[in-house]
Amino acid sequence: MIVGDKLDMSIETDMRLAHGADIAKELRHRVFLKCNYTVSAGISFNKLLAKFASAKNKPNRQTILPFSAVPELMKNVPLRKLRGLGGKLGKQIEQLGVHTAGEATKLDMDTLERKLGKRKIADFVYKCVRGLDETEVVERESTKSLLAAKNFKDENSLITVEKQWLPLLADELNNRIIADSEANSRDARTLTISFRAKMTNGYGRVNASRSTTMPQTSNLKRTGAIVAAALLVLKTAFCKESQFAFPISFIGLTATNFSERATQGESIRSYFDIADQKSGKSNDFDSPKKALSSADREEEYRKRVQESADRELALKLHREESSRGIRKTRTQNSNRALKRPGPKRRKRSAEFMTVDMFFKPKNRKT
Structure with a gap:
């Protein structure tokens, strides 16, 4: 569909729009054959106008928006x-x-x-x-989130969501996580549960979301773990917080906060290689050793002998100094013991002494 007048192929801009429409048609057809999804498309001069054009005729349609029709559309x-x-x-x-x-x-x-x-x-x-x-x-290299959601025509209770819809959505999200993990070598760290429900304060329906940690389990056990985590979040939001009331008209599970996963072939040596590259040092663990001549081997042997002798001499001197220090410490301790004074007697100050103290009669036995 074309918004406004027909395209004039004598004008270069209209010719480009026509070629873009052919490309969009082919892409929509490929998506339908591979994924069985219908796609709408907008063809115009920039991202803003193409977005408005794609929303003009949904679903499964494409719309061309020439620049002459922009004022009427906007x-x-x-x-x-x-x-x-x-x-x-x-x-x-x-x-x-x-x-x-x-x-x-x-x-x-x-x-x-x-x-x-x-x-x-x-x-x-x-x-x-x-x-x-x-x-x-x-060009977007990889998606920032993976979503599995469901809008309900009939409002559902918590039991219906728990028994019927959460397992289906969790299984679909788990399949997308597995496919994304194999394609991009990354893992999701956050699980977000979105829902639409009524407010207990009477303000009508609202869209709300709660986030929790994505269960880090095997692919087979992840579906059940996602159901348990989502159910715990819903029960907390509806029962403990008491902000929302059933029934629910929308539920969605989103995997976000991706982090790259280390490959199995990486080793500790690769870690040191990266560290050496950052610091500018060379790592010659895997470099081939050069063959040494006889003279070089003798020189290397003499160096090793000299280093060994130096180490033995240093160790001997260290032992002598240690023993000398121990003997000196023992001598000092013994000298302190000999010079240690006896218990001090209490001396009275002269200003507090009286004559009676000197002439105090002694107690005699009768």
Whole structure:
């Protein structure tokens, strides 16, 4: 589907959009054959417009958005739907009395700069509401998270979630973790449980999530461990915290926080090789030894003999000094024992002595 007028193949930009549409069609077909998933696609001049075009005709459709149709498309798009304008920045712009991208195009650069304070931010908003996006498309090396989720048409109780849906979602997530581990040699460290439920304070339905440590078990036991961990989180959120109330209309399990796993072929020698490379030292553990001539062998033998003699001499001197120190310590201790004074007698000061002390009669036996 094409938004706006038909493409003019005499124009280079429209010709590029047509080629992009052919590539997107082929990719969607390959995804369906391999994964049995339907895919929607958007073809335009940048990431922002392609995203809006892909959401225009879902499901299993692709949409071409030429630049001539951009003003009509962006006219009724809410500011909150634009990338980067969903938070505080979007609220600041709404304070000027605008709520859609079409209304924001009437604001000039000076007005935006006075309101937002910085020229760079004002320039970003000025281009964004007009469908201009200069960010490059970067190839994603690996996914940051793995998700298995389910939306319920009929609201479910905890028993239904525990007996029916958690085992299915945990098994699907475990299969994705195994495939990702084999492809990227990494392990997930965090398990996030997301759900949609009612608030006990009467504020209606809310989306909430809780995180816990991913069970580090074998592939066969991981499914049951994920079910147990998710069930514990749900019981804590609904029973102990008492913030949420059943029934549940959505449940999701996400594996995140990946870390690389060391390969089995790595050894301690490779660790020291990496450390030596960082420090600039050379590691010649595996370097071939050169053949020595007879003269070199004799010289090496003399050096070893001399080193051995030096070690023996040093050891002998150390022993003599140690024994001399022991004898000296014993002599000092004996001298202290001989010079040790006896118990001191208490002496009275002269100023406290009286005449009666000298003429005190002795006690005589009768």
